[in-house]
Amino acid sequence: MKWLSHCLAASLICAGAAAHAQDYPSKPINIVVPFTPGGVTDVMTRQIAAKLQSDLGQPVVVVNKPGAGTMIASAYVAKAPADGYTLLMAASSLGIAPSLYKTTANYDPVKDFQPVSLIASVPHVLVTGKQLQASSVKELIATLKKDGKSATFASSGNGTSNHLEGELFAALTGLKMTHIPYKGSVPALTSLAGGEVDLLFVDIAAAQPFLDSGKVRPLAVTTKTRSSVLPELPTVEESGLPGYDAMPWLGIVAPAGTPPAVVERLQVSLQKMKAASDVQEQFKKMGLDPLFTKPADFGAFIVSDSAKWAELIKKSGATAE
Secondary structure, eight states: HHHHHHHHHHHHHHOOOHHHHHHOSSOOEEEEESOOOTSHHHHHHHHHHHHHHHSSSSSSEEEEEGGGGHHHHHHHHHSSSSSHHHHHHHTTTTHHHHHTTTTOOOOOOTTTEEEEEEEEOOOOOEEEEETTTOOOOHHOOOOOOOOOOOOEESSSTTTTTHHHHHHHHHHTTTOOEEEEOOSSHHHHHHHHTTTSSSSSEEEEHHHHHHHTTTTTTTEEEESOOOOSTTSOOOTTTTOOOTTTOOOOOEEEEETOOOOOHHHHHHHHHHHHTTHHHHHHHHHHTTTTTEEEOOOOHHHHHHHHHHHHHHHHHHHHHHHOO
């Protein structure tokens, strides 16, 4: 009888969860953004939220929780009820931060989240200053190796994606490189334009004014394939460095245990945006390549991306403590 009562209780719980999923959503949904208002991630999330709200028939609210290398927002969502009403617009740092902040990370990027959709890639571009006479990645590597001294690369701060992109470049080329962190992309770009550092990996949106004015020279994009934002630029790999692939990303995840029917409902709504011309145009203006993948594909990507950067962080000794 006890066994029967346990089975009955379990059946009732499953039935309740299924009924809940069928009613979803029945109240406002929060999408937590791990950055301050006004940035690319925040603006993009608000556009996504407006589309979701129109399709789902419930308010979709953007909640900004910046800080601690995005770990504050990530930990908050990881501990939220797994009911689909608290989502995270995760960035690449979701999988990177636990390796960088070894003593403070309090979530697992794979076990604590249910992937919903990889929304966009954030192509970065390798740029140099006018002091280096190199028109390709191959020429840049040859020039830096010929000088024989330690090259310098800037970033927007310790532990950022462009910091790790520089470390990956150093690892694959064998170059001696010194990392120079700045407080943001614009100060790093200004320093590069002034000839104070040799190179920088940076998001296209931040680099665009410097590219338009000719203050820095673009050589390649960091992603595996060319970007629709700057299609004329080759990838780092095809331009002279085999094996180089770095794709900063943005995607929606929910707490682990979120009912499959809820994930499917969100996924169906997000897939409608994939072919929307206004979404394509808006993303391009922000330097983003839209992706809108399926949950399983996104989950596999998080696993591989987290492992890739964890290995690099261990080898390079990079830290953000």
